[in-house]
Amino acid sequence: MTLEAFADTIVPGEKRHPGDRAVAGAAAGGGAVQAGALELMEWDATGISEGLDDYVRLLNDHAREYAAETGLDPDPSVPPFVALPYAHRTELVRRLVAPGHPEKAFWVLLTLFSNMAYDSAAHMHTAEAIAAGHPGLAAMGITRPGPGGLWRFPAFSYGRPLARLHPDTTPSGSPA
Amino acid sequence: MTSTERTDVLVVGSGFGGAIAAYHLAAGGAKVVILERGPWLTAKDFEHDFMLGSSYTRIFDFVVGDGMSILGGNCVGGGSVVYFAAMPRAPRFVFDKQTGLGRRVWPASVSRDTLDPWYDRVAESIPITKQDWNDVTYAGGLWAAACDHAGRTANPVPAAVDRDHCVNCNWMMAGCRFDAKQSLLLNYLPAALAHGARIRPLHEVQRIERNHDGSYRVHYDIIDEEDYRVRGEGGAIDAKIVVLAAGAGATPVILQRSEPSLGRMPHGVGRYFSGNGERLNTAVLNEDRVREVLGLTREDGLAYAANQIGKGPTVANWDRLDGSLPEFTRYSLEQLYFPPGLGTILAQVADAAGGPSWFGARKKEMLSRWQSWLIIFQMIEDANEGVFGPPPAAGNADRISQQMLGIGRLRYDPAETTLRAWAMADAEVKDILERDGLAEVTAWTNDVVGAYTVHPLASCRMGDDPATSALDDRNELRGHPGIFVTDGSAVPTALTVNPAMTIAALAERAIPGIVRAARERGVEVAYGAPAPDGSTSGRRGVADLLPSLTRK
């Protein structure tokens, strides 16, 4: 739940059901969680799967401190990070990934994978992700592949001169 | 006791520097072995797939440093397999760059005039197309039209892409499935193999030591073919000549790790790294304004919305590549494609309104307009600020993920002049693309993984001054005769354009000296192989330059 809340902070989505606590509902359409961020993080190929418990523990420690510092009174029935309202989750993550934070590199990795789940479905074959209506690839308008699972774009050029060439262009087409 | 394998020439890395050296030395009669840390894949293996573990992540290497991250190739063919194949020559003024003390940074013997015949040799070996407006993609066309609208010029960029086979799929970074991109897998490497060179993939070189007879022993680990974090037992090969070409992010690390066994390295090893001054800007186009202001339309009534379509950079603005302008204010602005995955996280929203600029709800909104993105790539003159710290236990990074991701030791703290040049280039891109409401433009943030380069250079640079260059003007490592560096690490400075053509030309230029050194070490090898396809005009073009390169 904590990691879902983290991923949702990076690419927010709409709640999966009315009582959804991890997903804050800060944006319309599926976000990183619906896109498969947890599946990606839990895959050992990422190199972070074994450290996920540490991520959860640390993030909740930070959330507890943050809540105390800002005078928030988090709901004890969910992990402290999940209990933070979206704007505060964002603020906390912003501090963790800011230049100079001692754990920055560690948190940046988690943001990278949260983002990659959404913008490239890195835990799935791309063609299958598109066929399954993957929310990130759909929102970005990535087109379906053609035959053989390959993309080809027969139309690709405006096909006409669009600027003057630099006067010092050599015959090889390079700058002089 | 096991006997160590022997060869005449051992080449580390199979990118531009490695493949070119391997070909010429094998063709000249030397016994050549190439050790390459990545896998050996060919067109049929290159998938169109973002899934981790597919060809995308298998063939590249992303190393996060402190202030600078490097993306490079990790496969037989090196960067040529993942690159965008833009192959311009470097402008004349680059070679005249001076240090603060008024000394030339580049060796006196290298200038655009003396390099041009070597560029010609490369152009004869790797088919390069001088693209015209019909080859220019929608993204390149848009950039050209915007430049024109802003009173600038714009040029189709020469590229090693076979226009008859290219389908504009924009998966170049995953390796070209259609063999349209003329990577080294299609020219120098097969020619080297035909002359008996051996390529050993998944062999990662760790260090070099000197034998009593003056030859070198090169130690390597075997890398697991799926999980690159897993190392098998390695071995060692003895060679009379070692050509280091592991790329500018890895060559200095091998040398640093070898220092205890090889002896002191020249000061320039692992210093003066340049990211080629790279930085990316993302423009999100207003499709209506593109139609109204630039008069562009394409099929189905669209104006642009073509970010997914194309083939890397096709158009560049070269107006500031003018030698009469002050140093650190000269740069090129090139249209480029960067795929999702690594290519979107660093893009920032134009108006974050106090919120985070590279993640969160606003960023998600920006992603929903992804098809209308246009990426502009700046290559400014940086100040060679990068320095490599002590090497990691193995390889050039501590690997995190099964493939692709690692933490390296490069520190890059941009100088004032670099920051100013980036700001100047940012402002110019904004001026061109925000004119008349065409787009909103932001630079990629450096706050996440530092600056970012796909063009690492100069970490082991050549020059005339032993105090500031690791190599002499014929690419030999100072104080370590018989070790040559022919990759991007030898290039002394940022180039203000894409570097592969220059790396390749300098590698071609280094060959006569390497052949000479090999002969002195008893290897029966001759200089003078034609281009990989047998063409010989390039060979004639460099004939006059040979005496100076084979001098004692």
Ligand SMILES: Cc1cc2nc3c(=O)[nH]c(=O)nc-3n(C[C@H](O)[C@H](O)[C@H](O)COP(=O)(O)OP(=O)(O)OC[C@H]3O[C@@H](n4cnc5c(N)ncnc54)[C@H](O)[C@@H]3O)c2cc1C
């Ligand atoms: C996405 C992308 C796009 C690019 N587009 C362009 C472009 O359009 N135009 C352009 O000019 N340039 C481009 N480049 C840059 C270009 O690819 C490099 O400048 C060029 O490949 C560098 O050549 P090199 O010989 O220095 O090293 P590389 O080509 O990087 O080769 C080094 C090789 O050494 C191997 N290696 C590393 N360490 C070891 C070790 N310890 N043991 C054994 N092998 C090792 C690596 O796996 C690699 O194969 C691009 C790069 C990338 C990543």
